[in-house]
Amino acid sequence: MSHTIRDKEKLIARVRRLKGQIEGIERALEAEKSCGEILRQLASVRGAMSGLTAEVMEGQLREHVLHAETETDRQRGGEELIEIIRTYMK
Amino acid sequence: MSHTIRDKEKLIARVRRLKGQIEGIERALEAEKSCGEILRQLASVRGAMSGLTAEVMEGQLREHVLHAETETDRQRGGEELIEIIRTYMK
């Protein structure tokens, strides 16, 4: 991922928030919160994961396809993104 | 969707198979098959839907980004794909 430093920092911040949410689930389990409560937290993590995944896919598209330096790089970046989409959709 | 005629025919064939699967679920409900059986068929339709969605996304990427005629078209096709990915991931 050779994205700009700024994008990288943003992504790392998101991953850290995600880790915080996971720790929240750990604490909720320790505190024997209700299944319903645990599942609400899991749903919230799932949403955050999807948002993060969309952002990384968008990064791949911008960096390695739209702003590719050569036509060869662009085709390679595009094939990688297709592979990524296929894997995700399975 | 200005994809090649060949791609279009392939996609239409997939959508028709999907319709056939949906009709199978209708028949299974009429015949009062078990919930487990109905849900297996629903899971199979879900898989087919994801595969079809991946194929249309791939089409958007190839046609409107990788093989765009002008740089302006490419940027526009890319922004559309980003919008599509975000919507799908929500």
Added chain:
Amino acid sequence: MSHTIRDKEKLIARVRRLKGQIEGIERALEAEKSCGEILRQLASVRGAMSGLTAEVMEGQLREHVLHAETETDRQRGGEELIEIIRTYMK
């Protein structure tokens, strides 16, 4: 699926609407609508599929677990639902 006749009719009506949506996608492909438009329709079918799946799972829970006639039936209905949830979540 031994649900009440009324539930069965409701489910069949939902499956028919789903088939109508799939036919809409077929027409959109024939009319060479944009990828974005096709993908919006696919997303809408995906939502309808999830709703239907949730309804069939709910039916299994109500009919074969909550309202099971014997304790043995209830345990069996519960194990089937667990199997269904596991398969769905894979």
Added chain:
Amino acid sequence: MSHTIRDKEKLIARVRRLKGQIEGIERALEAEKSCGEILRQLASVRGAMSGLTAEVMEGQLREHVLHAETETDRQRGGEELIEIIRTYMK
């Protein structure tokens, strides 16, 4: 979540493994790994999340429905699970 202590420990162990995977993604971002690599790790977390969610739903079904102490508790536990399934499927 009043599940048995043993189940609770198992769930907490799974959540901790999940946290470890998230930390792996953080490290991969720091090390500027490729988008494809990051997305593979994200897909792996997504799988682990789904498995964990299925296990918590299964716990709700076993504890609060199948093994409910009174019929009133069972109906309440069942309605909660239906609510959970609907939310998850949205």
